[in-house]
Amino acid sequence: CKITELQGNSFPILGICQGFQLLAYLSVNYDSNALTRVHGNLRIVEPINFVSEGYLFHTLNPTQKEKLSKGNGLMYFNHNLAVTLNYFNTNIQMKNFWNLIATGITPQNEKFVSCF
Numbered sequence: 001c002k003i004t005e006l007q008g009n010s011f012p013i014l015g016i017c018q019g020f021q022l023l024a025y026l027s028v029n030y031d032s033n034a035l036t037r038v039h040g041n042l043r044i045v046e047p048i049n050f051v052s053e054g055y056l057f058h059t060l061n062p063t064q065k066e067k068l069s070k071g072n073g074l075m076y077f078n079h080n081l082a083v084t085l086n087y088f089n090t091n092i093q094m095k096n097f098w099n100l101i102a103t104g105i106t107p108q109n110e111k112f113v114s115c116f
Contacts, residue, residue, distance in 0.1 A: 012055045017079060024083045028093045035081040038110045046104050048114045054101035056115060082112035
């Protein structure tokens, strides 16, 4: 992974649900503040806001991206913990390690990282 990255190539890492939470937690040296309780994201399809294209979504066509951005897609949230957008933007370790790809927002206006 590290050699591939140093050679200028992408090495995508996929973490879903608790895997995503674990990757976030590990990448900031076990900082317990990396994950914050969020509300309103249980068993609902939410829109996502694309911040950059990233490797994961680079093959989506404009119609697919539009559906995801409007909440008509596959982004099914069923969790209570998230990396808040504020934490991501203010934590140098996280910001330097991950590329922010997409964000989300809860019905209570809590902004969080959907994908990095």
